[in-house]
Amino acid sequence: MATDIEIARAATLKPIREIAEAAGIPEDALEPYGKYKAKVSLDFVAAQQGRPDGALVLVTGINPTPAGEGKTTTTVGLGDALNALGTKTMIALREPSLGPCFGVKGGATGGGYAQVVPMEDINLHFTGDFHAITSANNLLAAMVDNHLYWGNGTGLDARRISWRRALDMNDRALRGIVASLGGVANGFPREDGFDITVASEVMAVFCLAKDLADLQARLGRMVVGQTRDGRAVTAKDLKADGAMAVLLRDAFAPNLVQTIEGSPALVHGGPFANIAHGCNSVMATRLALKLADVVVTEAGFGADLGAEKFLDIKCRQAGLKPAACVVVATVRALKMHGGVAKADLGTEDVAAVKRGVVNLARHVENVGKFGIPVVVGLNRFSSDTEAEIAAVQAAMHAMGTEAILCTHWGDGAKGAAGLARAVKGLIDGGRADFAPLYTDHVSLAGKIETIAREVYRAGSVAIPAPVAAKLKRFEEDGFRDLPVCIAKTQYSFSADPTALGAPTGHVLPVREVRLSAGAGFVVAVCGEIMTMPGLPRRPAAESIHLDAEGRIEGLF
């Protein structure tokens, strides 16, 4: 069986200007980056604003397990299949982070015959967007310390600086540092640390801004810390917003690539799905909606985190109204939710499927609460048995939804034809009536409670007094109307990663809250969250190299 990289390399790519032309983007609106990648000019994007929007389809998933689900693959396969059916479709995806490539993870560009290409480029530096975001993040950090160094005119309390530095690298040594050591010339020593670039608020701002002016304004609103008496100091107070916007200007134009089957794909931005909202840029999604009749996009992690944030944060802020949603599952993953160990997944176990399907059922039900019709994409593995598949399909049928078998990994577009027809049916049915789960005017604690009750099915929310006081303070400072962005484990509906299936009655512990004033949400941290990954004992980097012809070996 061919590997993803072998399939990607064997694919014949079209020049990106041909992909663009078919998508309605003239050559003079392209900034090429090599022959197969291009940025679409911001002027062209702006000029499309009067056009009607296509239908937006969200691809989300069950709570992830080590068995794998194939959400990106389904996003790509579905887009290809819709195009094959004659529906003009674009795909909108996140850009992969460079750091994890050198750890344990493969690429993030789909798999098999459902990939976006050129996959090596997209998984490595791509068009440099993440580097620009890293630079903007770190310029602000340098300006914070420079501000302290030259007299600290704002009265920023060095102990209350929340702005951290960033690198697009898995590097645990940088999680906690003391900076400015070495004497007078190097500044005032203080505790600091680095997050991976995708966890930077700059990344979230980049992905939620609707134009350059909004980008610069959001950057200016970002809070870098507090004064001794609790007053927020912002990037604008330090006059860093303009230079940061300059660093991001070119990156802010969406990136156009293609799938192996030639569908146009906008791959742009990639915020973490824990501390941020986990989906591609508003710029890319809105452009795609102007150009295509259907746009297929993806949200990170399971639907409890990814879809909820996509709908309550991104769609709310950008005024998007999804027409349909696909929840991706696999028999194998559902068996894990039913209690089967990974090593035993090869053995038929219909009872386990029936136990585990509750996870899928709840995600389907949850998406319905947003007023969006749902279909399930069931990615077939060769080890799946007919009886196991039938058990999933029966459970979904019983709740008024279909589970459509998909084989796009091995078969490309035709493997997702059924799913595409079902999605088209949902769109054409016109049943979508999207509304976010809560209105802006609910209190911040009330928003957390709504999500906990309606999506996580928690019995209660535990907000310690100091955290509640902080929420109160955010509200008094004028941030009551912001949505909340919950950071919790992706493995469970609850905050306990081992509670698979569909737990109820649990307590959601809100450990900490943070204001992301530029991104425009309040982060509620529920449990441990990791904002800088580490490398494993044997990092993938050790086996990555160039062969004698200069080709990359060992990356995927």
Add this chain to the structure above:
Amino acid sequence: MATDIEIARAATLKPIREIAEAAGIPEDALEPYGKYKAKVSLDFVAAQQGRPDGALVLVTGINPTPAGEGKTTTTVGLGDALNALGTKTMIALREPSLGPCFGVKGGATGGGYAQVVPMEDINLHFTGDFHAITSANNLLAAMVDNHLYWGNGTGLDARRISWRRALDMNDRALRGIVASLGGVANGFPREDGFDITVASEVMAVFCLAKDLADLQARLGRMVVGQTRDGRAVTAKDLKADGAMAVLLRDAFAPNLVQTIEGSPALVHGGPFANIAHGCNSVMATRLALKLADVVVTEAGFGADLGAEKFLDIKCRQAGLKPAACVVVATVRALKMHGGVAKADLGTEDVAAVKRGVVNLARHVENVGKFGIPVVVGLNRFSSDTEAEIAAVQAAMHAMGTEAILCTHWGDGAKGAAGLARAVKGLIDGGRADFAPLYTDHVSLAGKIETIAREVYRAGSVAIPAPVAAKLKRFEEDGFRDLPVCIAKTQYSFSADPTALGAPTGHVLPVREVRLSAGAGFVVAVCGEIMTMPGLPRRPAAESIHLDAEGRIEGLF
């Protein structure tokens, strides 16, 4: 008078494929980055190796002063003027560093009507090369700490780790840090720090490697630290070399841009001229020599540092043989060498010119020691008087060299026509007989002494016993044949930045020596060197922003 950025924006650029075609690079050898920048494919570069080389012209300068000299501007103006004379000429320059753009410095792409464009792009992210170098540097750093974390199989002594992290940012807070704080999960706390990317050995390696295989091999030889008993641990020992080469692969292809007058320019790589050798990549220089009859290139700082390293390190390693050299000076700068304060430069002072011209004379004499014929390019300022200019020209004439007045800043190619004819005359005269200042087989201390005596005119070299022992150790470890790279102040022939003019008899104090085994040189640190700049009280970043049309304001 129009500013540099106004002139650059008003210029009509040709599509980069037209520039390439005229330079002999077919479109299929280009990887475009937007419409006006492109990388030239490594396959095309390799395919040119059988062709004869053009003539290599080095542009260097007197010791820099706050008055400014205009070395890059002269490089560009000379290239344009040679092309205007009908000599097929390419320009090879360093890429600017991003960090200083936000501090005090303007761009590094020339000035007036002698600029490479698009200047905003080149001065900001350009084609992402420096970001790739930053990533490679920091992947190695992450792998060093990961190696300690997972058991430290090589026995690396955490106190003897010399590999530092890097960012392309002016950030004094990162000069000295303690990393890996926060408990067991974050590793073993240790002292560390960041250098600006241009000071990374990866940058030097990138600029000296002759092909991808050489790049990967050099990366592998880089020393990250020592074991307790003094054995070197390399990037290859940590299996980081392959992944680093993968990160650098695309960046390693030279970047093609154009001057305002349409000359082709390769702008590629940019190592610091103190801790490294301070000139553009070997890849770019060698490609240019294959494509053009004359290649004009530049070395950093004054000729005592930049030209010496260009000749003794880059030309030695790459087998290059310069045909001619231009030493750039201005009347104003020579007056400062003659003791005039910056505020008084507007007043005619022929006596000061005559006192200061000794600095220029010595650089001219020094270049002659390498067997290269020299001409002086005298950049004219409006405040220069005829008598002052005549004083410089007379002094040069007396030593058998011409000082040619140049006005390319305001006049473009025609302002450097005289210089171009003089350079062409030197090339056609065929008098060049290049040899480095010392042979490989001299001891490391002997090489330092040769440079000190012949170039700096020091009376003696002070090498403390521990430094001498370290040199001895390098020699025993097999590095005796490497050239030395001296890091000292650029403002004087001596290690004292206030000793202007042409000091003699001074002592060169060698404070420290470092092995750059990947770059292939031994750094001798003579005085303070700065490998991470800071931001000034009012950083340029504070006034940089996007205007309502998304244009960059305040950058230059």
